Amino acid sequence: MLLGLQFVDLSLHHRARGQQLAGQPIALFGGHPLKVLQCNDEAAQQGVAVGQKLATATALCDALVLLQGDDGEDRATLETLAEWAYGFSAQVHLVAPDTLVLEVSSMLRLFDGLDNWLAQLKADLIRHGLPWRGALAQTPLAAQCLAQNGTALAQIAPADPALSQAALHPLSLAQLQRPEAARLASMGIQTLAQLMALPRSELGRRSGADLLLWLQRLLGERPDPRGYFQPPKHYRRKLVLLEEIEHLQGLRFPLKRLFAELGDLLRRRQLALPQLDILLHHRHRPTTVVSLRGAGNEHRSEAWMALCQLKLERLVLFEPVMELELVGERLQPQQVHSERLFAGGAPDGQAQDLLAQLAARLGEERIHGLQAVGEHRPEYASRVVAPGQGQDSRQSVITTLQRPCWLLTQPQPVSRTDYQLLRGPERIESGWWQAGAIARDYFQAQCPQGRLCWLFHSSDGWFLHGWF
């Protein structure tokens, strides 16, 4: 027995869930030209309909809340739901964009019967807050089709084989999403019942093997092998210490062992981790968590050990440690490092080590990269980025101009007479569309101490803005 579970207008409701939008008309849009892809009941009541041009929809409904569709996100949403469903069935099949099929029979002993299983499932579904409908049937296809064409939301139709067959019969081929639906309908063959009444051989001659195979699978006359959802792997290793350890020094040895084991595993499976948590379990106090983060995906045990050393130096233990646990949530394929032919771009291995160590020692929030931006206004001509991110800025036009390396955060008012103007003016007038609009004449000048500096003149007077 299988359960089909369809989350109606999943992307719309999933996205609306996070926002305070109860009772408002909402539509999901996308495509070109822009069209309504999904809409909720409130919107439908005002005449908004799927497939409508966005302009029509907004004309019909002033207050319409618009959400932009995103296929990638939809897939991720369904996978998250599959992960949840994995708790109810070992065999979960994803039917994009919004349907799951769960194998039920083998789970019934574990859950003590169908009613219990369903009750727990429904309780969870209610917590999700997403509209759904479901149906039980004997084949995956039937379960999927019945769910997608169920009459009521938040209902699961019974699994009696006779009943589910009967429920399928009146469904039209269009509802069953068969590509041949329009063609068959043009011959007056609309419903599954009508299709089943035709001689199979004649049907096969006209519609090909695909439809026959589908029909046989739907009716359970042929097996329907499918790929099943596999939850993502993560790493978790617990070590019960032989004796309670009071000093951090004492943790070094068992940790080293754990890291070695991890490194070995990662090397063998060609995997790496972006982050690793060390959990120190105590007798009374809550668990101490030490998070290690490499500068990229890391798989070398010595690298983890080195980062761990830096972190532990700053840690204070308030209670002895009883158990050690390593948790890596996101195992990812290793990237093979090769030497770059040309300099520039992402930092190389050594630089990554340095970055990771600096971050561990100073705190990540204190490390930045700087990138030049093609913009006339000096204040906007550079930007803070994550270390190692952003493109190589040596090619940027700005850097070829005569601009100072040291730009003052705030221009300082100065007296014109103290300075000797050497070059200029360079006039910069831009940004009228923002609060940061400026109109200045810049000069290179020499200050009384002989240093080369950058001055500008604006309606507010003379200012020093940087040092060469």
Next chain:
Amino acid sequence: MAGSEDRKPSQVAYAELHCHSNYSFLYSASHPDELVARAAELGYQALAITDECSMAGVVKAHQAAKRHDLQLIIGSSFVLPGPAAANDEASPVEQAQTVRDSADGHMVILLAQSRTGYGQICRLITTARRRCDKGHYRLDWRDLSGAAFSDCLMLWAPGQPQQGAILAQTLKAQWQDRLYLLLERILAPGEGDRLMALQQLASQQDIPLVAAGQVRMHCRERKPLLDVLDGIRQGCTLEQAGERLAANAEAYLRSLSLLQKRYQPQWLAQTVAVAARCQFSLDELRYEYPAELVPKGMDASDYLRREVSKGAHWRFGRSVPDKVQAQIDKELQLVDELQYHYFFLTIYDIVQFARAQRILFQGRGSAANSVVCYCLGITEVDPTKVNLLFERFLSKERNEPPDIDVDFEHQRREEVIQYIYGKYGRERAALAATVISYRFKSALRDVGKVLGLDDAYVEHLIRGTDRRDKTLRWQDQLTQLGVAEAGSTHDGAGAGQFLIPLVEQLLGFPRHLSQHVGGFVIASGSLYELVPVENAAMADRTVIQWDKDDLEALGLLKVDILALGMLSAIRRCFDLINQWNTAKDALTPPLGMSEVQWEQPEVYNMLCQADSIGVFQIESRAQSNMLPRLRPRCYYDLVVQIAIVRPGPIQGDMVHPYLKRRNGQEAVSYPSEAVKAVLARTLGVPIFQEQVIKLAMVAAGFSGGEADQLRRAMASWKRHGELDQFERKLKNGMAERGYSAAFADQIFRQIRGFGEYGFPESHSASFALLAYVSAYLKYHYPVAFTCALLNSQPMGFYTPSQLVQDLQRHGGRVLPVDVQRSEWDHQIEAHDGQMALRLGFRLVKSLSQAAAKQLLAVRPQGGFSDVHQLVQLTGLDKGALEALAGSDALVGVAGHRHQARWLLAGEAEQLPLFAELQASTEVALAAPSEGESILHDYRQIGLSLGRHPLSLLREQGELAGCLTAAQLPECRHGQLIQLAGLVVGRQRPGTASGVTFITLEDETGNANLVVWADTARAQRQPYLTAKLLKVRGIVEKEGEVIHVVAGRLQDLSDKIAELSVNSRDFH
């Protein structure tokens, strides 16, 4: 503040030599006339317009320069790749914005010293443009060898002056004293170094330096617009643009005192010296007619006289009536005086070609309605049969070029165009351009995008703005929609606040050149030296860089070769009738334009009953409503009828007065004798554009020249809004001469209306002819007429379905598409000795003409015996067979649709190997229901010969309480009724404020629904989207015109779907 400047009078003299107008599309923020006006105001000696590889803006600048008495220098600028690329023979670099904006690219300006030099530049632009697709050009240094530019000056701005020595030597050797180095100071970073390098290069190579300003706007206040244009051009928002925008606002026309501060005196003096060397004016251009039109040894005037006299005998027989001969002599004398021989002869030549090819045509326009044109066969208006006042049409006082447009059958116009290209060659004939300008929607979209506003939001704004709302300007409407707050960011400055002023400025900006619908310029020599020619978007089409206003301003003549669907239909109708007649009696004389019986009362009777579906020009809803009110009884009434339902007369409130006077409800009177002379033919009410212009002369004292300006302003009002300057003059003039202010006001509103859509009497006169001919054919040969209309689709106002229904209501018989009988086109078949219309395969969607030909080639005499034979013989693909089955065209061979498709599917999938092995089982499928059949008909052929869907719904009791369209005449005025119908038309005429006309179709005919703006707003959903509409409303009757003013609207579209469960795409 940076850039402080004063405008003290200064002794320095300056000519700006580098200035882009907005005809360097999306690169400059000022119109040519704004630049000229500003340059004159600042006291410049001269201004050069140097649009990038273009002459598109120079005529506008030329006109403005004449007004401001400023020397205009004609030139063009070009961007060339850097020397590295130039030396590389293998890689001609495509000029693009990247080159223009890159540091290595070179920029050169060529200025015309004389007519010869101008021609040299035009030829270069043509060469560079013709190498590339529309909108691009490509040039390299080899194109610029000095020898080919004997009469041009070159101003050169090297990309890297430090590395320019080698190129400088080459250029100096070729261009000698015609080469200058361009020195521009716009306070850019690193400018000081560049200036030094330029000076060094100049002294090393002995090339004079000349100052210029890289001007892209006439005043610095245009900087925001310039930034927006830069963003549009480079496809980025202002936020993203960064250094792709101009760093500052220095690229404007600067005051002389400021220039004095920026440049050394000798650089400034050099500008004036350069200007003095450029003595070319566009006024020197002379149009020379193609000489081959006149036989060798003959004078154009004599030749024209000979041809006209030949034509007169052809038209009028041996003895030409004296009155006509006198008119001919008078007209020919005028042609002599105005030297228009070649113009008439050019058209005569084209028309003769069309006649030889049996392509139907019809001339129109002021000069077309002359006896000369009638004799030359350009028009069919017989002056002795139709009461036309000929002397109006060609007059000496009106200083305007002769205006003749020739309409050809729309499906055969291409033959005429190819004839012209063939006869004169591409170097001598090209289409005029049409400047595509920013309109409200495009401006709002582009500005919105650059300001970073959401696409969806901008669409919402467009949707929420009613441009026709006269009470609220669009600016205020946008403000009400809250644009000022749109795009607000954390720092509080919403980008939306800039939207309105920027859209205001951008409106009317030229965006690109497109091809004019059919205006040809034909020259005696190479056109390339008169005006640059570039590729159009359409393959094998070339357009000149000037539009029709430019041509007119320079007195160049163009010939309009237009396409008209109705001419195709009329020619086809004659052919069908003649075929039918000769089949019955081989001796029946053929019917043609000249055999049409004019002024038949029965034809006018038909029109008076608003029975005009398919009739040229008067079939639209507004026109057919006017018919019973105006009640046309003669040809001239039709001329008025066609012209009266237009923005001009409507906005001038001239319609009702005219109707009242016509119906005798108001006395015909004239404010003066002078006015009477102008308005007598329209009962004292000005209807035509010509009358209004004439009124400006006789009643407001406009001189001939001023009236001419007024006419031009009317033609281009939409783009330039120049009309308002005439308002005071007109009103004062009329007040001085004792006319009432109300009358003056009315006239001016009418002028504005004509500005929106000009429609002169001369065109109306030609159109009325075709209107009569089509009405005549509709009355006497309804089946042939409908057949011809259907074969000429797409054209006209109505769908094939509506045309067929109209024919059926007139008792015509229509036979279905049938694979055994139909041809590609619709045909006339004999049915009980009467004409019947057999629908053709052309109606079947997704059946190509090639497939239909394939079928017709193998169809046995007696038709196909079964589906198997059909498939085997024709070898048609699945799609074509499917389309035939879907149109129910296989009834004769396979039975109803379902069965036909089932059988076809069996044929298509059958593999030869199994054909004999598998005995097929007979399957009998249920026939589609009537409702389904009708829906399938609509889907596959766009019409149904079965019952109307409304008839079915009525039978099913879905429309209880609803009247039919046919019952409306029995209702009394003011009666409350219910009505339902398919929505076949939604129309919002620009002339009726806030009203929407919806046409509802049911099984008995069409009903006209009037929806007021408030009603529409309150019930937007059914108003906007319903396909089947039920309405409760009030009947309004005025004579024979019946409207239903809509109250409650109800969307019944679902009912259509219910006719057939799986059909959602009805219509």
